Amino acid sequence: MNGTFFDVAHLLAGGLVLLSLLLLYQDRMFGLLNVFALHAVVLSASVAWQGHIQGAPHLFITALIALVLKAIIIPVALRRIVVRLGIHRTIETVVGVGPTMLAGMGLVALSMVVMLRATATADPLAREDLAFALSVVLLGLLMMVTRRNAVSQIVGFMSLENGLILAATGAKGMPLVVEISVAFSVLVAFIVIGVFLFRIRERFDSVDVAALDAFRGERR
Amino acid sequence: MALIRDLLLQGAQVLLVLVLAPALLGFTRKVKARLLRRRGPPLLQPYLDLLRLIRKEAVIADNASWLFRSGPYMIFAATWVAAALVPTFATGLAFSWAGDLIAITALIGSARFFLALVGMDVGTSFGGIGSSREMMFASLAEPAMIMIVFTVALVAGSTQLSTIANYMLDHASLRVSLGLALVALIIVAIAENARIPVDNPATHLELTMVHEAMVLEYSGRHLAMIELAAAVKLLLYISLIACIFLPWGLAPAHGGLAAHAAGAAAYVAKLLLGGFLLVLFETSIAKMRVFRVPDFLGIALMLGLLGTLLLFVSRSF
Numbered sequence: 001m002n003g004t005f006f007d008v009a010h011l012l013a014g015g016l017v018l019l020s021l022l023l024l025y026q027d028r029m030f031g032l033l034n035v036f037a038l039h040a041v042v043l044s045a046s047v048a049w050q051g052h053i054q055g056a057p058h059l060f061i062t063a064l065i066a067l068v069l070k071a072i073i074i075p076v077a078l079r080r081i082v083v084r085l086g087i088h089r090t091i092e093t094v095v096g097v098g099p100t101m102l103a104g105m106g107l108v109a110l111s112m113v114v115m116l117r118a119t120a121t122a123d124p125l126a127r128e129d130l131a132f133a134l135s136v137v138l139l140g141l142l143m144m145v146t147r148r149n150a151v152s153q154i155v156g157f158m159s160l161e162n163g164l165i166l167a168a169t170g171a172k173g174m175p176l177v178v179e180i181s182v183a184f185s186v187l188v189a190f191i192v193i194g195v196f197l198f199r200i201r202e203r204f205d206s207v208d209v210a211a212l213d214a215f216r217g218e219r220r
Numbered sequence: 221m222a223l224i225r226d227l228l229l230q231g232a233q234v235l236l237v238l239v240l241a242p243a244l245l246g247f248t249r250k251v252k253a254r255l256l257r258r259r260g261p262p263l264l265q266p267y268l269d270l271l272r273l274i275r276k277e278a279v280i281a282d283n284a285s286w287l288f289r290s291g292p293y294m295i296f297a298a299t300w301v302a303a304a305l306v307p308t309f310a311t312g313l314a315f316s317w318a319g320d321l322i323a324i325t326a327l328i329g330s331a332r333f334f335l336a337l338v339g340m341d342v343g344t345s346f347g348g349i350g351s352s353r354e355m356m357f358a359s360l361a362e363p364a365m366i367m368i369v370f371t372v373a374l375v376a377g378s379t380q381l382s383t384i385a386n387y388m389l390d391h392a393s394l395r396v397s398l399g400l401a402l403v404a405l406i407i408v409a410i411a412e413n414a415r416i417p418v419d420n421p422a423t424h425l426e427l428t429m430v431h432e433a434m435v436l437e438y439s440g441r442h443l444a445m446i447e448l449a450a451a452v453k454l455l456l457y458i459s460l461i462a463c464i465f466l467p468w469g470l471a472p473a474h475g476g477l478a479a480h481a482a483g484a485a486a487y488v489a490k491l492l493l494g495g496f497l498l499v500l501f502e503t504s505i506a507k508m509r510v511f512r513v514p515d516f517l518g519i520a521l522m523l524g525l526l527g528t529l530l531l532f533v534s535r536s537f
Protein backbone atom coordinates (compact mmCIF):
# COMPACT_ATOMS: atom_id res chain seq x y z
CA MET A 1 0.00 0.00 0.00
CA ASN A 2 2.90 2.28 0.84
CA GLY A 3 4.20 1.73 -2.68
CA THR A 4 1.04 3.08 -4.32
CA PHE A 5 1.03 6.15 -2.06
CA PHE A 6 4.59 6.80 -3.07
CA ASP A 7 3.91 6.28 -6.77
CA VAL A 8 0.95 8.65 -6.91
CA ALA A 9 2.86 11.37 -5.04
CA HIS A 10 5.72 10.89 -7.44
CA LEU A 11 3.52 10.99 -10.50
CA LEU A 12 1.86 14.25 -9.41
CA ALA A 13 5.22 15.91 -8.70
CA GLY A 14 6.57 14.64 -12.03
CA GLY A 15 3.44 15.96 -13.75
CA LEU A 16 4.19 19.38 -12.27
CA VAL A 17 7.68 19.35 -13.82
CA LEU A 18 6.16 18.29 -17.14
CA LEU A 19 3.66 21.14 -17.01
CA SER A 20 6.48 23.59 -16.24
CA LEU A 21 8.21 22.43 -19.42
CA LEU A 22 4.91 22.84 -21.29
CA LEU A 23 4.72 26.43 -20.00
CA LEU A 24 8.08 27.02 -21.68
CA TYR A 25 6.73 25.52 -24.91
CA GLN A 26 3.57 27.63 -25.16
CA ASP A 27 3.70 30.53 -27.57
CA ARG A 28 0.17 31.85 -27.21
CA MET A 29 -1.05 33.95 -24.34
CA PHE A 30 -4.31 32.14 -23.62
CA GLY A 31 -2.70 28.74 -24.03
CA LEU A 32 -0.10 29.83 -21.50
CA LEU A 33 -2.77 30.89 -19.00
CA ASN A 34 -4.64 27.61 -19.45
CA VAL A 35 -1.51 25.56 -18.83
CA PHE A 36 -0.77 27.72 -15.79
CA ALA A 37 -4.24 27.01 -14.37
CA LEU A 38 -3.65 23.29 -14.95
CA HIS A 39 -0.29 23.65 -13.19
CA ALA A 40 -2.08 25.00 -10.13
CA VAL A 41 -4.70 22.22 -10.24
CA VAL A 42 -1.99 19.54 -10.31
CA LEU A 43 -0.19 21.35 -7.49
CA SER A 44 -3.29 21.36 -5.29
CA ALA A 45 -3.90 17.67 -6.07
CA SER A 46 -0.30 16.95 -5.09
CA VAL A 47 -0.59 18.94 -1.85
CA ALA A 48 -3.87 17.23 -0.97
CA TRP A 49 -2.29 13.84 -1.61
CA GLN A 50 0.62 14.74 0.67
CA GLY A 51 -1.89 15.75 3.33
CA HIS A 52 -3.56 12.38 2.94
CA ILE A 53 -0.29 10.45 3.21
CA GLN A 54 1.15 12.44 6.09
CA GLY A 55 -2.19 12.59 7.93
CA ALA A 56 -1.88 16.36 8.11
CA PRO A 57 -5.29 17.97 7.65
CA HIS A 58 -3.92 21.50 7.43
CA LEU A 59 -2.40 20.61 4.07
CA PHE A 60 -5.94 20.33 2.70
CA ILE A 61 -6.38 24.02 3.49
CA THR A 62 -3.18 24.78 1.60
CA ALA A 63 -4.49 22.75 -1.33
CA LEU A 64 -7.77 24.65 -1.23
CA ILE A 65 -5.96 28.01 -1.17
CA ALA A 66 -3.82 26.93 -4.14
CA LEU A 67 -6.90 25.75 -6.04
CA VAL A 68 -9.03 28.84 -5.49
CA LEU A 69 -6.29 31.44 -5.71
CA LYS A 70 -4.05 30.09 -8.41
CA ALA A 71 -6.23 27.88 -10.54
CA ILE A 72 -9.22 30.24 -10.66
CA ILE A 73 -8.67 33.81 -9.47
CA ILE A 74 -5.21 34.60 -10.87
CA PRO A 75 -5.71 33.04 -14.35
CA VAL A 76 -9.09 34.77 -14.72
CA ALA A 77 -7.60 38.09 -13.60
CA LEU A 78 -4.64 37.72 -15.95
CA ARG A 79 -6.99 36.89 -18.79
CA ARG A 80 -8.98 40.04 -18.12
CA ILE A 81 -5.79 42.09 -17.99
CA VAL A 82 -4.70 40.67 -21.35
CA VAL A 83 -8.08 41.43 -22.91
CA ARG A 84 -8.31 44.93 -21.43
CA LEU A 85 -4.80 45.95 -22.35
CA GLY A 86 -5.12 44.47 -25.83
CA ILE A 87 -1.74 42.74 -25.46
CA HIS A 88 -0.37 40.82 -28.44
CA ARG A 89 -1.61 37.27 -28.27
CA THR A 90 1.70 35.76 -29.34
CA ILE A 91 4.61 35.67 -26.94
CA GLU A 92 7.99 36.92 -28.04
CA THR A 93 10.82 34.89 -26.62
CA VAL A 94 14.41 36.02 -26.27
CA VAL A 95 15.75 32.74 -27.70
CA GLY A 96 13.80 30.14 -29.70
CA VAL A 97 11.64 27.41 -28.22
CA GLY A 98 14.15 24.64 -28.99
CA PRO A 99 17.16 26.08 -27.11
CA THR A 100 14.89 27.09 -24.23
CA MET A 101 13.57 23.55 -23.91
CA LEU A 102 17.12 22.19 -24.02
CA ALA A 103 18.14 24.61 -21.27
CA GLY A 104 15.09 23.47 -19.29
CA MET A 105 16.16 19.84 -19.68
CA GLY A 106 19.62 20.77 -18.45
CA LEU A 107 18.12 22.48 -15.39
CA VAL A 108 15.99 19.43 -14.57
CA ALA A 109 19.08 17.22 -14.82
CA LEU A 110 21.04 19.65 -12.66
CA SER A 111 18.43 19.77 -9.92
CA MET A 112 18.13 15.96 -9.89
CA VAL A 113 21.87 15.52 -9.52
CA VAL A 114 22.25 18.24 -6.89
CA MET A 115 19.25 17.29 -4.77
CA LEU A 116 19.78 13.54 -4.80
CA ARG A 117 23.42 13.99 -3.79
CA ALA A 118 22.74 16.62 -1.15
CA THR A 119 19.95 14.76 0.64
CA ALA A 120 21.29 11.22 0.50
CA THR A 121 20.19 10.38 4.03
CA ALA A 122 16.68 11.86 3.90
CA ASP A 123 13.38 10.01 3.55
CA PRO A 124 13.15 8.94 -0.14
CA LEU A 125 9.70 10.47 -0.69
CA ALA A 126 10.71 13.90 0.62
CA ARG A 127 13.99 13.65 -1.25
CA GLU A 128 12.61 13.11 -4.71
CA ASP A 129 9.81 15.58 -4.04
CA LEU A 130 12.49 18.16 -3.26
CA ALA A 131 14.33 17.32 -6.48
CA PHE A 132 11.15 17.86 -8.50
CA ALA A 133 10.36 21.05 -6.58
CA LEU A 134 13.80 22.46 -7.29
CA SER A 135 13.36 21.77 -11.00
CA VAL A 136 9.98 23.53 -11.00
CA VAL A 137 11.60 26.55 -9.31
CA LEU A 138 14.50 26.62 -11.79
CA LEU A 139 12.14 26.26 -14.75
CA GLY A 140 10.08 29.19 -13.43
CA LEU A 141 13.26 31.28 -13.23
CA LEU A 142 14.20 30.21 -16.77
CA MET A 143 10.76 31.28 -17.95
CA MET A 144 11.18 34.71 -16.37
CA VAL A 145 14.57 35.11 -18.03
CA THR A 146 13.61 34.00 -21.53
CA ARG A 147 10.34 35.89 -21.97
CA ARG A 148 10.12 39.51 -23.01
CA ASN A 149 6.45 39.92 -22.26
CA ALA A 150 5.59 41.05 -18.74
CA VAL A 151 2.48 38.83 -18.48
CA SER A 152 4.44 35.67 -19.23
CA GLN A 153 7.06 36.78 -16.71
CA ILE A 154 4.30 36.92 -14.11
CA VAL A 155 3.28 33.40 -15.07
CA GLY A 156 6.89 32.33 -14.67
CA PHE A 157 7.00 33.89 -11.20
CA MET A 158 3.76 32.20 -10.15
CA SER A 159 4.93 28.78 -11.39
CA LEU A 160 8.16 29.31 -9.43
CA GLU A 161 6.06 29.90 -6.34
CA ASN A 162 4.15 26.67 -7.07
CA GLY A 163 7.50 24.91 -6.89
CA LEU A 164 8.14 26.45 -3.47
CA ILE A 165 4.80 25.17 -2.17
CA LEU A 166 5.61 21.71 -3.51
CA ALA A 167 8.93 21.78 -1.63
CA ALA A 168 7.24 23.04 1.55
CA THR A 169 4.61 20.29 1.60
CA GLY A 170 7.14 17.58 0.83
CA ALA A 171 9.00 18.43 4.03
CA LYS A 172 6.97 17.36 7.04
CA GLY A 173 5.98 19.84 9.73
CA MET A 174 5.59 23.08 7.82
CA PRO A 175 3.32 25.27 9.95
CA LEU A 176 0.07 26.44 8.40
CA VAL A 177 0.75 30.09 9.29
CA VAL A 178 3.79 30.15 7.03
CA GLU A 179 1.92 28.64 4.13
CA ILE A 180 -1.00 31.03 4.40
CA SER A 181 1.31 34.02 4.65
CA VAL A 182 3.24 32.81 1.57
CA ALA A 183 -0.01 32.40 -0.35
CA PHE A 184 -1.16 35.89 0.53
CA SER A 185 2.20 37.49 -0.15
CA VAL A 186 1.96 35.99 -3.63
CA LEU A 187 -1.47 37.57 -4.02
CA VAL A 188 -0.07 40.92 -2.91
CA ALA A 189 2.83 40.51 -5.35
CA PHE A 190 0.30 39.75 -8.07
CA ILE A 191 -1.64 42.92 -7.33
CA VAL A 192 1.52 45.02 -7.29
CA ILE A 193 2.71 43.51 -10.56
CA GLY A 194 -0.75 44.07 -12.06
CA VAL A 195 -0.59 47.77 -11.15
CA PHE A 196 2.88 47.95 -12.64
CA LEU A 197 1.61 46.33 -15.82
CA PHE A 198 -0.95 49.08 -16.23
CA ARG A 199 1.70 51.73 -15.55
CA ILE A 200 4.18 50.22 -18.03
CA ARG A 201 1.46 49.93 -20.61
CA GLU A 202 0.36 53.52 -20.03
CA ARG A 203 3.83 54.92 -20.47
CA PHE A 204 5.30 52.74 -23.24
CA ASP A 205 2.23 51.49 -25.14
CA SER A 206 3.55 47.93 -24.78
CA VAL A 207 4.29 45.39 -22.08
CA ASP A 208 7.49 44.30 -23.79
CA VAL A 209 10.05 44.88 -21.07
CA ALA A 210 12.73 45.64 -23.66
CA ALA A 211 11.15 49.11 -23.81
CA LEU A 212 12.34 49.64 -20.24
CA ASP A 213 15.94 49.00 -21.25
CA ALA A 214 15.77 51.76 -23.83
CA PHE A 215 14.23 54.06 -21.25
CA ARG A 216 17.07 53.45 -18.82
CA GLY A 217 19.56 54.03 -21.62
CA GLU A 218 21.02 50.53 -21.42
CA ARG A 219 20.78 49.61 -25.08
CA ARG A 220 20.72 51.43 -28.40
CA MET B 221 1.84 -31.10 -32.21
CA ALA B 222 2.94 -28.27 -29.93
CA LEU B 223 5.03 -26.85 -32.77
CA ILE B 224 2.07 -26.84 -35.14
CA ARG B 225 -0.08 -25.17 -32.53
CA ASP B 226 2.54 -22.47 -31.94
CA LEU B 227 2.90 -21.83 -35.65
CA LEU B 228 -0.87 -21.67 -36.06
CA LEU B 229 -1.11 -19.09 -33.27
CA GLN B 230 1.65 -17.01 -34.81
CA GLY B 231 -0.05 -17.29 -38.20
CA ALA B 232 -3.31 -16.14 -36.65
CA GLN B 233 -1.51 -13.11 -35.24
CA VAL B 234 0.07 -12.29 -38.63
CA LEU B 235 -3.32 -12.49 -40.35
CA LEU B 236 -5.17 -10.70 -37.56
CA VAL B 237 -3.16 -7.48 -37.92
CA LEU B 238 -3.69 -7.50 -41.69
CA VAL B 239 -7.42 -8.14 -41.48
CA LEU B 240 -8.12 -5.68 -38.67
CA ALA B 241 -6.08 -2.76 -40.07
CA PRO B 242 -8.59 -1.47 -42.68
CA ALA B 243 -11.43 -1.97 -40.20
CA LEU B 244 -9.62 0.26 -37.69
CA LEU B 245 -9.18 2.90 -40.37
CA GLY B 246 -12.87 2.63 -41.26
CA PHE B 247 -13.78 2.91 -37.58
CA THR B 248 -11.73 6.09 -37.08
CA ARG B 249 -13.25 7.67 -40.20
CA LYS B 250 -16.75 6.77 -39.06
CA VAL B 251 -16.28 8.14 -35.55
CA LYS B 252 -14.70 11.29 -36.93
CA ALA B 253 -17.61 11.87 -39.27
CA ARG B 254 -20.03 11.27 -36.41
CA LEU B 255 -18.23 13.79 -34.20
CA LEU B 256 -18.53 16.33 -37.01
CA ARG B 257 -22.24 15.48 -37.25
CA ARG B 258 -21.93 13.80 -40.61
CA ARG B 259 -22.97 10.25 -41.35
CA GLY B 260 -19.61 9.04 -42.69
CA PRO B 261 -18.70 6.11 -44.92
CA PRO B 262 -19.61 2.57 -43.84
CA LEU B 263 -17.15 0.65 -41.69
CA LEU B 264 -16.17 -1.67 -44.53
CA GLN B 265 -15.39 1.15 -46.98
CA PRO B 266 -11.56 0.79 -46.70
CA TYR B 267 -11.81 -2.88 -47.76
CA LEU B 268 -13.94 -1.90 -50.76
CA ASP B 269 -11.50 0.87 -51.63
CA LEU B 270 -8.59 -1.55 -51.55
CA LEU B 271 -10.50 -4.03 -53.73
CA ARG B 272 -11.31 -1.30 -56.23
CA LEU B 273 -7.70 -0.13 -56.37
CA ILE B 274 -6.39 -3.66 -56.90
CA ARG B 275 -8.77 -4.20 -59.82
CA LYS B 276 -7.78 -0.93 -61.49
CA GLU B 277 -4.96 -0.50 -63.96
CA ALA B 278 -1.71 0.90 -62.55
CA VAL B 279 -0.55 4.02 -64.40
CA ILE B 280 3.20 4.49 -64.22
CA ALA B 281 5.19 7.52 -65.34
CA ASP B 282 7.55 7.01 -68.32
CA ASN B 283 10.69 7.84 -66.39
CA ALA B 284 9.88 5.68 -63.37
CA SER B 285 12.65 3.28 -62.35
CA TRP B 286 12.40 -0.25 -60.92
CA LEU B 287 12.35 1.32 -57.48
CA PHE B 288 9.01 2.97 -58.23
CA ARG B 289 7.46 -0.42 -59.04
CA SER B 290 8.94 -2.42 -56.20
CA GLY B 291 8.80 0.31 -53.55
CA PRO B 292 5.16 -0.20 -52.49
CA TYR B 293 5.73 -3.92 -51.90
CA MET B 294 8.84 -3.28 -49.82
CA ILE B 295 7.04 -0.63 -47.76
CA PHE B 296 4.10 -2.92 -47.19
CA ALA B 297 6.26 -5.93 -46.33
CA ALA B 298 8.40 -4.06 -43.80
CA THR B 299 5.34 -2.56 -42.10
CA TRP B 300 3.47 -5.85 -42.03
CA VAL B 301 6.40 -7.74 -40.50
CA ALA B 302 6.79 -5.04 -37.86
CA ALA B 303 3.09 -5.20 -36.99
CA ALA B 304 3.12 -9.00 -36.89
CA LEU B 305 5.91 -8.95 -34.29
CA VAL B 306 3.99 -6.87 -31.72
CA PRO B 307 2.17 -9.11 -29.24
CA THR B 308 -1.46 -8.29 -29.89
CA PHE B 309 -3.57 -10.92 -28.15
CA ALA B 310 -0.96 -13.22 -26.56
CA THR B 311 2.62 -13.10 -25.32
CA GLY B 312 5.24 -15.74 -25.92
CA LEU B 313 4.24 -16.69 -29.48
CA ALA B 314 6.55 -18.74 -31.69
CA PHE B 315 8.39 -15.73 -33.11
CA SER B 316 8.27 -13.56 -30.02
CA TRP B 317 12.06 -13.76 -29.75
CA ALA B 318 12.12 -11.57 -32.87
CA GLY B 319 9.59 -9.10 -31.48
CA ASP B 320 12.23 -6.64 -30.39
CA LEU B 321 11.51 -2.92 -30.03
CA ILE B 322 14.73 -1.94 -31.79
CA ALA B 323 14.00 -4.31 -34.68
CA ILE B 324 10.48 -2.87 -35.01
CA THR B 325 11.84 0.68 -35.01
CA ALA B 326 14.35 -0.30 -37.69
CA LEU B 327 11.66 -1.94 -39.84
CA ILE B 328 9.48 1.17 -39.66
CA GLY B 329 12.54 3.28 -40.43
CA SER B 330 13.36 1.28 -43.54
CA ALA B 331 9.75 1.51 -44.73
CA ARG B 332 10.01 5.26 -44.37
CA PHE B 333 13.32 5.29 -46.24
CA PHE B 334 11.76 3.52 -49.23
CA LEU B 335 8.74 5.80 -49.13
CA ALA B 336 10.96 8.88 -49.28
CA LEU B 337 12.98 7.35 -52.14
CA VAL B 338 9.95 6.50 -54.29
CA GLY B 339 8.52 9.95 -53.58
CA MET B 340 11.53 11.47 -55.34
CA ASP B 341 11.79 8.78 -58.04
CA VAL B 342 9.56 10.27 -60.73
CA GLY B 343 10.96 13.73 -60.19
CA THR B 344 7.78 15.74 -59.64
CA SER B 345 8.06 18.66 -57.28
CA PHE B 346 5.33 17.46 -54.92
CA GLY B 347 7.09 14.16 -54.33
CA GLY B 348 10.28 16.05 -53.54
CA ILE B 349 8.54 18.35 -51.06
CA GLY B 350 6.82 15.40 -49.39
CA SER B 351 10.04 13.42 -49.10
CA SER B 352 12.07 16.28 -47.72
CA ARG B 353 9.41 17.09 -45.11
CA GLU B 354 9.04 13.45 -44.16
CA MET B 355 12.79 13.22 -43.61
CA MET B 356 12.77 16.44 -41.58
CA PHE B 357 10.15 14.96 -39.26
CA ALA B 358 11.86 11.57 -39.18
CA SER B 359 15.17 13.09 -38.08
CA LEU B 360 13.42 14.05 -34.82
CA ALA B 361 10.85 11.26 -34.53
CA GLU B 362 13.39 8.44 -34.78
CA PRO B 363 15.73 9.63 -32.01
CA ALA B 364 12.63 10.21 -29.88
CA MET B 365 11.50 6.64 -30.58
CA ILE B 366 14.95 5.32 -29.65
CA MET B 367 14.84 7.29 -26.38
CA ILE B 368 11.43 5.80 -25.60
CA VAL B 369 12.84 2.34 -26.31
CA PHE B 370 15.74 3.05 -23.92
CA THR B 371 13.39 4.21 -21.18
CA VAL B 372 11.12 1.19 -21.46
CA ALA B 373 14.08 -1.17 -21.76
CA LEU B 374 15.76 0.29 -18.66
CA VAL B 375 12.58 -0.21 -16.66
CA ALA B 376 11.76 -3.71 -17.90
CA GLY B 377 15.32 -4.92 -18.40
CA SER B 378 14.69 -6.10 -21.96
CA THR B 379 13.83 -4.77 -25.41
CA GLN B 380 11.72 -7.80 -26.24
CA LEU B 381 8.04 -6.90 -26.31
CA SER B 382 6.80 -10.17 -24.81
CA THR B 383 9.13 -9.81 -21.84
CA ILE B 384 8.22 -6.14 -21.43
CA ALA B 385 4.49 -6.91 -21.45
CA ASN B 386 4.96 -9.63 -18.84
CA TYR B 387 7.08 -7.32 -16.69
CA MET B 388 4.43 -4.61 -16.86
CA LEU B 389 1.77 -7.14 -15.87
CA ASP B 390 3.75 -8.34 -12.84
CA HIS B 391 5.12 -5.00 -11.64
CA ALA B 392 2.25 -2.66 -12.42
CA SER B 393 3.04 0.72 -10.88
CA LEU B 394 2.78 4.39 -11.68
CA ARG B 395 6.24 5.46 -12.69
CA VAL B 396 7.10 8.98 -13.75
CA SER B 397 9.51 7.93 -16.49
CA LEU B 398 6.97 5.51 -17.99
CA GLY B 399 4.41 8.32 -18.02
CA LEU B 400 6.89 10.49 -19.91
CA ALA B 401 7.59 7.65 -22.33
CA LEU B 402 3.85 7.17 -22.93
CA VAL B 403 3.30 10.84 -23.80
CA ALA B 404 6.37 10.80 -26.06
CA LEU B 405 5.22 7.61 -27.80
CA ILE B 406 1.78 9.11 -28.46
CA ILE B 407 3.39 12.19 -30.04
CA VAL B 408 5.66 10.02 -32.19
CA ALA B 409 2.70 7.84 -33.21
CA ILE B 410 0.67 10.87 -34.28
CA ALA B 411 3.56 12.22 -36.32
CA GLU B 412 4.43 8.86 -37.90
CA ASN B 413 0.87 8.16 -38.94
CA ALA B 414 0.44 11.63 -40.44
CA ARG B 415 -2.53 12.38 -38.22
CA ILE B 416 -3.94 15.84 -37.66
CA PRO B 417 -1.71 18.23 -35.78
CA VAL B 418 1.17 17.13 -38.00
CA ASP B 419 -0.44 16.21 -41.32
CA ASN B 420 -4.01 15.75 -42.46
CA PRO B 421 -4.77 12.27 -43.83
CA ALA B 422 -7.82 13.52 -45.71
CA THR B 423 -6.39 16.53 -47.53
CA HIS B 424 -4.84 17.04 -50.93
CA LEU B 425 -4.12 20.70 -50.42
CA GLU B 426 -0.70 21.20 -51.98
CA LEU B 427 0.98 23.35 -49.38
CA THR B 428 0.31 21.27 -46.30
CA MET B 429 0.42 17.63 -47.33
CA VAL B 430 3.37 15.43 -46.44
CA HIS B 431 2.45 11.78 -46.72
CA GLU B 432 -0.05 12.27 -49.54
CA ALA B 433 2.49 14.30 -51.53
CA MET B 434 4.88 11.36 -51.67
CA VAL B 435 2.31 8.88 -52.94
CA LEU B 436 0.64 11.26 -55.38
CA GLU B 437 2.07 9.47 -58.45
CA TYR B 438 0.77 6.05 -57.46
CA SER B 439 -2.36 4.36 -58.73
CA GLY B 440 -3.95 0.93 -58.95
CA ARG B 441 -2.40 -1.97 -57.07
CA HIS B 442 0.64 0.07 -56.01
CA LEU B 443 -1.58 2.63 -54.31
CA ALA B 444 -3.53 -0.21 -52.68
CA MET B 445 -0.29 -1.56 -51.18
CA ILE B 446 0.68 1.87 -49.82
CA GLU B 447 -2.75 2.53 -48.37
CA LEU B 448 -2.80 -0.88 -46.73
CA ALA B 449 0.69 -0.26 -45.33
CA ALA B 450 -0.53 3.06 -43.85
CA ALA B 451 -3.50 1.29 -42.25
CA VAL B 452 -1.24 -1.43 -40.82
CA LYS B 453 1.11 1.23 -39.45
CA LEU B 454 -1.72 2.91 -37.54
CA LEU B 455 -2.71 -0.46 -36.10
CA LEU B 456 0.94 -1.16 -35.27
CA TYR B 457 1.34 1.99 -33.18
CA ILE B 458 -1.92 1.51 -31.30
CA SER B 459 -0.96 -2.14 -30.62
CA LEU B 460 2.49 -1.05 -29.46
CA ILE B 461 1.04 1.45 -26.98
CA ALA B 462 -1.52 -1.11 -25.81
CA CYS B 463 1.12 -3.84 -25.45
CA ILE B 464 3.58 -1.75 -23.41
CA PHE B 465 1.32 0.47 -21.34
CA LEU B 466 -1.95 -1.46 -21.25
CA PRO B 467 -0.96 -5.14 -21.23
CA TRP B 468 -3.98 -6.37 -19.28
CA GLY B 469 -5.90 -9.07 -21.09
CA LEU B 470 -2.92 -10.51 -22.99
CA ALA B 471 -3.08 -14.30 -23.01
CA PRO B 472 -0.12 -16.00 -21.23
CA ALA B 473 2.45 -18.02 -23.15
CA HIS B 474 0.76 -21.42 -22.83
CA GLY B 475 -2.85 -20.47 -22.30
CA GLY B 476 -5.69 -22.49 -23.75
CA LEU B 477 -8.07 -21.53 -26.52
CA ALA B 478 -10.36 -19.67 -24.09
CA ALA B 479 -7.45 -17.49 -22.89
CA HIS B 480 -6.56 -16.63 -26.46
CA ALA B 481 -10.16 -15.79 -27.36
CA ALA B 482 -10.36 -13.52 -24.31
CA GLY B 483 -7.04 -11.95 -25.33
CA ALA B 484 -8.36 -11.29 -28.84
CA ALA B 485 -11.54 -9.70 -27.45
CA ALA B 486 -9.47 -7.50 -25.13
CA TYR B 487 -7.26 -6.55 -28.07
CA VAL B 488 -10.21 -5.47 -30.20
CA ALA B 489 -11.56 -3.45 -27.27
CA LYS B 490 -8.17 -1.74 -26.86
CA LEU B 491 -8.04 -0.95 -30.58
CA LEU B 492 -11.51 0.60 -30.47
CA LEU B 493 -10.54 2.65 -27.42
CA GLY B 494 -7.27 3.78 -29.04
CA GLY B 495 -9.00 4.72 -32.29
CA PHE B 496 -11.71 6.62 -30.44
CA LEU B 497 -9.22 8.60 -28.33
CA LEU B 498 -7.16 9.40 -31.43
CA VAL B 499 -10.21 10.76 -33.25
CA LEU B 500 -11.32 12.71 -30.19
CA PHE B 501 -7.89 14.34 -30.03
CA GLU B 502 -7.89 15.03 -33.77
CA THR B 503 -11.27 16.74 -33.82
CA SER B 504 -10.41 18.97 -30.88
CA ILE B 505 -7.20 20.37 -32.35
CA ALA B 506 -6.20 22.33 -35.45
CA LYS B 507 -3.43 21.33 -37.80
CA MET B 508 -0.17 23.10 -37.06
CA ARG B 509 2.15 24.82 -39.51
CA VAL B 510 4.78 22.56 -41.02
CA PHE B 511 7.59 24.57 -39.47
CA ARG B 512 6.03 24.20 -36.04
CA VAL B 513 6.15 20.40 -36.25
CA PRO B 514 9.86 20.13 -35.30
CA ASP B 515 9.01 21.88 -32.00
CA PHE B 516 6.18 19.38 -31.42
CA LEU B 517 8.44 16.43 -32.14
CA GLY B 518 11.20 18.06 -30.12
CA ILE B 519 8.87 17.70 -27.13
CA ALA B 520 8.73 13.95 -27.73
CA LEU B 521 12.51 13.76 -27.97
CA MET B 522 12.86 15.81 -24.81
CA LEU B 523 10.38 13.70 -22.87
CA GLY B 524 12.13 10.51 -23.93
CA LEU B 525 15.45 12.01 -22.89
CA LEU B 526 14.00 13.14 -19.56
CA GLY B 527 12.60 9.68 -18.90
CA THR B 528 15.97 8.04 -19.56
CA LEU B 529 17.71 10.68 -17.47
CA LEU B 530 15.43 10.15 -14.48
CA LEU B 531 16.04 6.42 -14.67
CA PHE B 532 19.79 6.90 -14.68
CA VAL B 533 19.73 9.28 -11.72
CA SER B 534 17.55 7.13 -9.51
CA ARG B 535 16.16 3.67 -9.99
CA SER B 536 12.91 4.50 -8.24
CA PHE B 537 11.55 6.95 -10.81
